[in-house]
Structure formats: structure tokens, C-alpha cells
Amino acid sequence: MDAITKEENRGHMDAVRRPTQEEAEDAVRTLLAWAGDDPRREGLLDTPKRVVKAYKEWFQGYEEDPVKYLSRTFDDVQGYDDMVMLREIDVESHCEHHMAPFLGTAYVAYMPTQAVVGISKIARVVEIFAKRLQTQETMTAQICDAITESLAPAGTAVLIDAVHQCMTTRGVHHPNVSTITTQFTGVFKTDKDMRDRFLRLAGR
Numbered sequence: 001m002d003a004i005t006k007e008e009n010r011g012h013m014d015a016v017r018r019p020t021q022e023e024a025e026d027a028v029r030t031l032l033a034w035a036g037d038d039p040r041r042e043g044l045l046d047t048p049k050r051v052v053k054a055y056k057e058w059f060q061g062y063e064e065d066p067v068k069y070l071s072r073t074f075d076d077v078q079g080y081d082d083m084v085m086l087r088e089i090d091v092e093s094h095c096e097h098h099m100a101p102f103l104g105t106a107y108v109a110y111m112p113t114q115a116v117v118g119i120s121k122i123a124r125v126v127e128i129f130a131k132r133l134q135t136q137e138t139m140t141a142q143i144c145d146a147i148t149e150s151l152a153p154a155g156t157a158v159l160i161d162a163v164h165q166c167m168t169t170r171g172v173h174h175p176n177v178s179t180i181t182t183q184f185t186g187v188f189k190t191d192k193d194m195r196d197r198f199l200r201l202a203g204r
């Protein structure tokens, strides 16, 4: 699965006319009335504006290109040749089936071949894919692909552990279930010891 570049994402969006702010606010009023409330009552008057503003924040990732953040690399690492791993990156995303939040943590490692990337950029890549409508599996694969394609490392490993509110607050109502997804490439796929090291460092 390829990481979605900004251009591809734009191309995808070209097919759908972007509604105006007013149209989006009208859609929120429709949902408020559909839920059984009165969008004209005082407490709800500013709600459509707030919801649209919140959506802008939650879905900011459609405006951003993860590859851009991975393009600046540093060569001078004095021969460092072991894995680089970020633990417990917060994940706040929304499932594409219910638009309900899913919350958790991501663990991301790569095995540099030559250059390394600024560590904050890995967290930014997670953030960009999280701020789109997602399945956890797609998001895991997209993070892995973006790093693999941009940095050409000897291997990439991604683990996400998240709780889906569409499962905890509705539907089957299983509040204690978390979902773990993993994606491994290169040495993390072929070398069991490397994979075990990653999982151990992730506390698994």
C-alpha cells in the first residue's frame, strides 16, 4: 500500500467539491435537529461553528504531505548503525466507519542505512496520517510506507495500540478492548531477533 502523497490526496479531493464553511455548518445543524434537539436554542447557536472548527483540527492531515517532513536528513552520525526508535507517540485519530475517535500510542523504528531524519519528523508523520479518517491497519501501513519510501532504511517497524470509541461507547460496548496492529519491512521482517528487540523495547 502506498503512502498517500499530498498530490494524490489533492487529486482524490478534486473529485469532490469542497463544501463552503456555511454548508458545513448547515450540515451540523441538520445533525443537531436529527438528534432531536433544536439548533436555534441559545446553547446550540455557536455549536455548528465550533464543530466545523474542531473538524478542521481533527482532519488537518489532508492538508499536509508527510514526505515533505522526511526529506531533510542528517548524514553526520559518526557511524551510528543501529535502530532508531520512538516510543509512545500519542495517536488521536478517527475511524472511517463511524467517524468516532480512536486513541492510543504508536511505536516506530527504522534501521538507518546512511542518513537519519530529525526524530520529531517521525512523530509528525504519525500525526499527519492520524488526522485523517482511518482504519488502524491503513494508518499503520501508511506510516511504515512513508518512512520506507523516503529514507530507504534497512527496515521499518510500526506498532499501534489503540482503543476505538466506536467499540467502547457504542455497538458492542467493550470498554477494555484495545487493538494492536504491526507492520514490518526489511530486517524487522526477516530477522526475528530484530523484531523481538523492537517488540521488547515497545514493552510487548
Ligand SMILES: Nc1nc2c(ncn2[C@@H]2O[C@H](COP(=O)(O)OP(=O)(O)OP(=O)(O)O)[C@@H](O)[C@H]2O)c(=O)[nH]1
Pocket (backbone or CB within 6 Å): 095, 096, 097, 134, 135, 136, 137, 164, 166, 167, 170, 171, 172
Ligand atoms: N478493521 C478495522 N475495523 C474497524 C476499525 N475501526 C472501526 N472498525 C470496525 O468497522 C466495522 C464496521 O462494521 P459495520 O457492521 O459496517 O458497522 P456497525 O453496524 O456500526 O458495526 P458495529 O460496530 O459492530 O455495531 C465494525 O466492526 C468496527 O468495529 C479499524 O480501524 N479497523
Ligand SMILES: [Zn+2]
Pocket (backbone or CB within 6 Å): 095, 096, 097, 098, 099, 100, 164, 166, 167
Ligand atoms: Zn468505527
